[in-house]
Amino acid sequence: xxxxxxxxxxxxxxxxxxxxxxxxxxxxxxxxxxxxxxxxxxxxxxxxxxxxxxxxxxxxxxxxxxxxxxxxxxxxxxxxxxxxxxxxxx
Numbered sequence: 709x710x711x712x713x714x715x716x717x718x719x720x721x722x723x724x725x726x727x728x729x730x731x732x733x734x735x736x737x738x739x740x741x742x743x744x745x746x747x748x749x750x751x752x753x754x755x756x757x758x759x760x761x762x763x764x765x766x767x768x769x770x771x772x773x774x775x776x777x778x779x780x781x782x783x784x785x786x787x788x789x790x791x792x793x794x795x796x797x798x
Contacts, residue, residue, distance in 0.1 A: 724736075741797050743766055744795060744797070745797060746761060746766060746770055747769070747770070747773060747792075748792045748793075748795050750770055750773045750774050750777065751773065751777060751788050751789060751792040752789050752792050752793060753777075753789070755770070755774070757771070757774040
């Protein structure tokens with residue numbers, strides 16, 4: 709157990725459990741929303757596939773989805789875009 713500035717005790721063993729510090733859950737939630745935003749941009753065409761994402765795992769998914777959007781028929785892609793555009797982020 710490491711004592712943090714201000715007296716906060718870091719308990720990494722509690723991460724991703726019901727005992728996790730609220731900041732852990734806020735960070736996890738924020739990360740999920742950021743990942744969804746990346747995926748939405750690929751589906752809607754805002755992301756043209758250039759560049760890279762710093763996370764190798766998210767980059768793999770991004771490239772996979774980008775590849776699928778290029779090979780899918782136009783009607784299916786339009787339906788996917790319509791659905792993706794309904795995503796709301798807080």
